[in-house]
Amino acid sequence: xxxxxxxxxxxxxxxxxxxxxxxxxxxxxxxxxxxxxxxxxxxxxxxxxxxxxxxxxxxxxxxxxxxxxxxxxxxxxxxxxxxxxxxxxxxxxxxxxxxxxxxxxxxxxxxxxxxxxxxxxxxxxxxxxxxxxxxxxxxxxxxxxxxxxxxxxxxxxxxxxxxxxxxxxxxxxxxxxxxxxxxxxxxxxxxxxxxxxxxxxxxxxxxxxxxxxxxxxxxxxxxxxxxxxxxxxxxxxxxxxxxxxxxxxxxxxxxxxxxxxxxxxxxxxxxxxxxxxxxxxxxxxxxxxxxxxxxxxxxxxxxxxxxxxxxxxxxxxxxxxxxxxxxxxxxxxxxxxxxxxxxxxxxxxxxxxxxxxxxxxxxxxxxxxxxxxxxxxxxxxxxxxxxxxxxxxxxxxxxxxxxxxxxxxxxxxxxxxxxxxxxxxxxxxxxxxxxxxxxxxxxxxxxxxxxxxxxxxxxxxxxxxxxxxxxxxxxxxxxxxxxxxxxxxxxxxxxxxxxxxxxxxxxxxxxxxxxxxxxxxxxxxxxxxxxxxxxxxxxxxxxxxxxxxxxxxxxxxxxxxxxxxxxxxxxxxxxxxxxxxxxxxxxxxxxxxxxxxxxxxxxxxxxxxxxxxxxxxxxxxxxxxxxxxxxxxxxxxxxxxxx
Amino acid sequence: xxxxxxxxxxxxxxxxxxxxxxxxxxxxxxxxxxxxxxxxxxxxxxxxxxxxxxxxxxxxxxxxxxxxxxxxxxxxxxxxxxxxxxxxxxxxxxxxxxxxxxxxxxxxxxxxxxxxxxxxxxxxxxxxxxxxxxxxxxxxxxxxxxxxxxxxxxxxx
Numbered sequence: 001x002x003x004x005x006x007x008x009x010x011x012x013x014x015x016x017x018x019x020x021x022x023x024x025x026x027x028x029x030x031x032x033x034x035x036x037x038x039x040x041x042x043x044x045x046x047x048x049x050x051x052x053x054x055x056x057x058x059x060x061x062x063x064x065x066x067x068x069x070x071x072x073x074x075x076x077x078x079x080x081x082x083x084x085x086x087x088x089x090x091x092x093x094x095x096x097x098x099x100x101x102x103x104x105x106x107x108x109x110x111x112x113x114x115x116x117x118x119x120x121x122x123x124x125x126x127x128x129x130x131x132x133x134x135x136x137x138x139x140x141x142x143x144x145x146x147x148x149x150x151x152x153x154x155x156x157x158x159x160x161x162x163x164x165x166x167x168x169x170x171x172x173x174x175x176x177x178x179x180x181x182x183x184x185x186x187x188x189x190x191x192x193x194x195x196x197x198x199x200x201x202x203x204x205x206x207x208x209x210x211x212x213x214x215x216x217x218x219x220x221x222x223x224x225x226x227x228x229x230x231x232x233x234x235x236x237x238x239x240x241x242x243x244x245x246x247x248x249x250x251x252x253x254x255x256x257x258x259x260x261x262x263x264x265x266x267x268x269x270x271x272x273x274x275x276x277x278x279x280x281x282x283x284x285x286x287x288x289x290x291x292x293x294x295x296x297x298x299x300x301x302x303x304x305x306x307x308x309x310x311x312x313x314x315x316x317x318x319x320x321x322x323x324x325x326x327x328x329x330x331x332x333x334x335x336x337x338x339x340x341x342x343x344x345x346x347x348x349x350x351x352x353x354x355x356x357x358x359x360x361x362x363x364x365x366x367x368x369x370x371x372x373x374x375x376x377x378x379x380x381x382x383x384x385x386x387x388x389x390x391x392x393x394x395x396x397x398x399x400x401x402x403x404x405x406x407x408x409x410x411x412x413x414x415x416x417x418x419x420x421x422x423x424x425x426x427x428x429x430x431x432x433x434x435x436x437x438x439x440x441x442x443x444x445x446x447x448x449x450x451x452x453x454x455x456x457x458x459x460x461x462x463x464x465x466x467x468x469x470x471x472x473x474x475x476x477x478x479x480x481x482x483x484x485x486x487x488x489x490x491x492x493x494x495x496x497x498x499x500x501x502x503x504x505x506x507x508x509x510x511x512x513x514x515x516x517x518x519x520x521x522x523x524x525x526x527x528x529x530x531x532x533x534x535x536x537x538x539x540x541x542x543x544x545x546x547x548x549x550x551x552x553x554x555x556x557x558x559x560x561x562x563x564x565x566x567x568x569x570x571x572x573x574x575x576x577x578x579x580x581x582x583x584x585x586x587x588x589x590x591x592x593x594x595x596x597x598x599x600x601x602x603x604x605x606x607x608x609x610x611x612x613x614x615x616x617x618x619x620x621x622x623x624x625x626x627x628x629x630x631x632x633x634x635x636x637x638x639x640x641x642x643x
Numbered sequence: 644x645x646x647x648x649x650x651x652x653x654x655x656x657x658x659x660x661x662x663x664x665x666x667x668x669x670x671x672x673x674x675x676x677x678x679x680x681x682x683x684x685x686x687x688x689x690x691x692x693x694x695x696x697x698x699x700x701x702x703x704x705x706x707x708x709x710x711x712x713x714x715x716x717x718x719x720x721x722x723x724x725x726x727x728x729x730x731x732x733x734x735x736x737x738x739x740x741x742x743x744x745x746x747x748x749x750x751x752x753x754x755x756x757x758x759x760x761x762x763x764x765x766x767x768x769x770x771x772x773x774x775x776x777x778x779x780x781x782x783x784x785x786x787x788x789x790x791x792x793x794x795x796x797x798x799x800x
Contacts, residue, residue, distance in 0.1 A: 432740055435763045436660040442765035443664070471763050 053151040060143045062087045062103060074129070074150060076122030087146065090119045092126070106135035107143045116153055128153040173271035179226050179264055181206045181219070193252075193273055195245040206269070211243045226265060229258035234269070242271065251278045294392035298327045300385055302343055314394055316366035327390075332364045346388065350379030355390075363392065371396050416484075423481035430474050438467035473588070476602035480587060483609040488528045490614060492637035495522035495567070498529060499556065502536040506544070513544050513552050520557035523565050524637035531610045532634075538603040539630050543571035548625070564616075565636045570629040576622040585618065607632075650780050651677040653703040655687040655720065656738075657712050661761070665707070665738075668772040676780065679703065684715025688723060691730065703733075704785040707775070708755075710739040710746055718749055725754035732786045736775055 048055050054071035058064050067082040075082070075090050082089075087103075088096045095118070102112050112133040118126045130153040136144040167174055173190035177183050183201050191198055194209055201208070210218045221234075234240060234254035241249040255270040288295060294311035298304055304322050312319055315330055322329075327343070328336045355361060355375035363373045376391040441463040449457055499519060503510070510517060517540075525532070543554050550572060559566045576584060583589045585608040588601045611618040611632045622628035652669075656662050659682075666678050679700070681687035687708070690697040706724075710717035717737065724730040737750045740761045750758050759775065762768045779785070 431763060432658075435740065435761065436658075438763060439664055439765045439768060440660070443667070446765070475763070 051149075053149050056082075056087065056148045056150070058087050058146045058148075060145055062146065064089075065145070071150070074121075074127065074152060075119065081122075087148065090121075092118060092120055102133060103146065106133055106146055111135065119150070128157065130156060170270075173269075173273075175201075175206065175209075175269045175271065176259070177206045177267050177269065179266070181222055184266065190271065193244075193250070193271060194242060200245075209242055211241050211249050214241070225256060225258075225267065229256075229265065229267070231255070231257045242273075250275050291391075294390075294394075296322075296327065296330075296390045296392060297380075297382065298388045298390060299382070300347060300387065302327050302340070305382070305384075305387065311392065314365075314371075314392060315363060321366075330363055332362050332370055335362070346377065346379075347386070350386070350388070352376075352378045363394070372399050374398075420481055420484040423477060424485045427474050427478035427481060431478070434467070434471060434474055438464075438471055441467050476588070480602055480606050480609060483531060483606060483613055487531060487613055490526040490528055490635070492524055493527050493529055493532060495525050495527075495532070495558070495565075498527075498532050499536050502533050502540065506537065506540055509541070509544055510552075513547060515544055515547075515552035515554060517554045518556070520555070522556070522558045522567065523560045524639065525565050525567075525634040526637045527614055527634055528610075531613070535607050535610045535632070538607045539569050542603055542607075542630075543569065543573055543628070546571075546573045546576075546628070548572060548574050548627075560636055563636055564633050566631055566633045568629055568631045570627060572627040575624045575626050575628045576620065577624050578622060581620055581622070584620070649675050649677045650705070650785075651679065651701055651703040652780070653679050653681060653687065653690060653706045655681045655684065655706065655708045655712065655717065657682045657709065661709070664768065665772060668769055669776060677701075683713040684717060684720045687712075687720050688715065691724070691733075702788040704787065705779050706733060706735045708735050708737050710737060710741060710750070718746075718753055721750065721753040721755060729788070733788055734779065734783070734785060736779060738771075738775075 048066070048068045051068060052070055054074045055066065055068045056064060056071050057066035064082050064085050064087055067077070067079040071082070072078055077090075088099045091099050102114075105112060113131070114133075115130045117129050117131055119129050119131075121127050129150045131148055131150040134147045136147060138144050167185075168187045170187055170189060173193045174185075174187045175183055175190050176185035183204055183206055186198060186201055190196075190201070194201075206222075207215050207218060232255070234256050240252050240254055242252045243249055251274045253272045253274050255272075257268040257270070259266045259268050289309045291308055291310055294314045295306075295308045296304055296311055297306035304325050304327055307319055307322050311317075311322070315322070328339055331339050353376075355377050361373050361375055362370045364370055372395050374393045374395050376393075378389040378391070380387050380389050441460065445460045445464050449460060452460075496519065499522065503517060503519075509515075540554065544552055553572045555568075555570045557568050557570075559568070584604050587605040589605075607630075608618050611634070614634050616633035616635070618630065618632040620628055620630045654662060654665060656665065662680050662682075666680075669676055669678060679690065681690050687706070689695050690700050691702070691706075693700055708717045708720060712720075717739070721735060721737075724733060724735065731754065734756045735754070737755045737758045738761055739746060739750075739758070741747075742760050747758050757779075759771055762771055
């Protein structure tokens with residue numbers, strides 16, 4: 001009998017897939033030198049001891065003569081307890097007959113494998129084992145002994161179960177086919193992907209999963225894979241599709257792994273449904289292509305590696321003409337040299353920003369024409385190294401719009417100035433003839449009132465009254481138009497000093513009213529001094545004029561933000577219904593009937609005009625009977641030490 | 644002022660309305676005033692220098708001068724008078740409707756003795772005229788000028 005081998009249909013114990021049962025390194029079971037005619041006891045004990053599966057040998061009568069360490073671990077008996085006993089002492093009584101039959105078979109030279117047997121452990125429990133039995137025969141065919149190996153089958157079973165489970169529950173479809181393309185195995189995901197039941201696929205040709213138009217090609221490729229098989233992705237860059245049972249198709253990616261078995265070459269196909277990725281790619285493509293700006297990706301050397309549709313449209317090049325070109329080809333010649341160095345600078349310090357920092361940028365079309373652009377730069381880490389994503393916007397229209405707006409603004413400014421000038425000149429020049437009219441009707445009244453008849457006196461009265469009102473209006477209009485036409489440049493002013501001057505001028509009015517005026521610290525502002533005085537004067541006069549029965553209390557405070565000073569002037573006067581809060585700032589708007597208060601209603605309009613000319617805002621807060629607070633803002637002036 | 648001679652005032656004013664107003668208001672108070680009127684700057688200079696139809700004209704003690712005048716403006720009249728040593732002592736009251744800063748400053752620069760804006764209001768106008776009268780024609784001592792011999796005066800320097 002030649003060397004005993006343990007190969008068979010069953011996995012040898014110490015399956016290389018099982019880390020727990022790994023066979024001793026460097027020892028191949030098939031080559032264990034169980035010498036011809038020799039007893040297993042002659043095997044180098046060290047080797048047998050090192051096996052992780054139980055090795056038990058008997059003599060011809062079935063008395064145990066060898067018991068290795070793994071056997072001790074498996075059954076719980078030490079060699080001393082086992083040697084000399086009958087081989088069946090670990091077999092439950094009910095099964096001993098079978099063992100006898102098996103040994104009978106062995107005597108007739110038949111090796112046996114039992115993949116699943118229940119043996120009894122020393123502690124009385126039953127253990128799942130798989131075992132092999134081999135007869136050792138002499139040259140005459142006489143039984144010399146039996147070598148049995150056993151291992152814990154529960155481990156093996158669990159391992160197999162796990163492997164199956166892994167295969168089964170893989171998120172990818174897995175199909176094992178033989179060299180003829182017959183499906184031998186498949187997992188649940190494959191069923192799900194293709195919409196077949198397992199039984200409908202097992203034994204069928206794998207072509208059933210391939211759309212008809214690819215069938216021929218697939219057979220061809222399968223044949224060549226069989227000749228030259230390496231683990232690789234199927235399709236070599238082509239788009240692959242799977243065909244479902246209902247005939248519909250879906251994009252797939254397939255990994256092919258050749259598996260050599262004793263049954264020949266098998267191929268494991270791992271199939272991933274890439275519809276989701278395809279969808280994402282399609283969405284990306286649509287987003288890229290329909291972006292309203294040109295998008296250009298440039299690699300670290302300045303080469304264009306990606307563009308979108310809008311880029312083609314903007315520059316007049318086709319995609320194939322641009323990919324691989326230098327980005328400088330899209331820039332007018334005069335800027336190219338500078339651009340290269342700027343690009344190097346950007347590569348050293350990449351940050352997302354707008355290109356050009358305020359300079360005008362131009363794109364160069366294929367036809368040589370130029371157009372103004374705005375370019376956003378975004379450094380990215382592309383799949384093949386650092387790159388820059390440029391978003392390019394044609395701003396021809398925007399520039400035109402901006403230019404139109406500028407022209408409009410200029411025209412508005414001019415017509416505004418003209419209007420102001422007109423108002424000024426009109427009110428100024430009206431004064432002369434008006435003075436004549438007013439003076440003579442007054443002179444007439446003075447000298448002839450009562451000398452004519454009653455009716456004439458009435459005429460004179462109305463003429464005088466009208467002339468007086470007109471004088472007031474013309475003079476107010478003149479003051480108002482002067483704010484815009486006679487203004488001086490703004491300069492840093494000591495606000496408190498200006499206000500003190502105004503309070504001095506108003507001291508008599510304030511005294512008459514028994515007014516109490518409190519002034520908080522006021523920061524310096526940028527203003528035209530004459531106009532700032534007038535502003536304070538108008539607001540203070542307003543507060544004194546619209547006093548309540550109580551003596552006026554006026555508080556002037558200021559709040560300074562970074563660039564702006566808000567000055568607030570509060571009084572305890574009659575207040576204003578907020579419904580009229582806007583109207584009080586309009587020219588010649590009076591909230592009270594004529595005669596109750598003096599004035600034509602120009603004071604606050606002038607105040608507003610002054611504040612607006614200074615680039616500020618003016619508003620008020622009030623409740624009738626609760627007093628009133630006017631707020632206005634002016635540009636803050638730097639403190640004197642900073643000048 | 645010499646003896647019982649009436650005070651002579653030259654009113655340079657192109658607006659007849661103002662001429663009437665001023666003369667009426669002045670003569671309200673005094674009867675001892677001689678008011679001569681020139682209706683533009685050229686006529687004023689002819690009067691002062693006794694040229695043309697003014698050869699018999701007597702030199703005034705006071706000039707009341709409007710600024711906005713045809714042909715030769717009030718400011719130019721001032722300039723001529725102040726450059727002429729014989730004329731420079733003549734007191735000139737500018738009475739203008741302008742309140743423009745540059746007019747005021749320029750008038751004084753060219754030697755106006757006072758600048759009064761014509762008040763729009765009649766009462767104020769009356770008051771202004773009364774004050775001119777009481778100050779210049781009562782309180783102030785005015786020089787008596789000899790009328791210079793007729794000769795051409797240059798306006799352009």
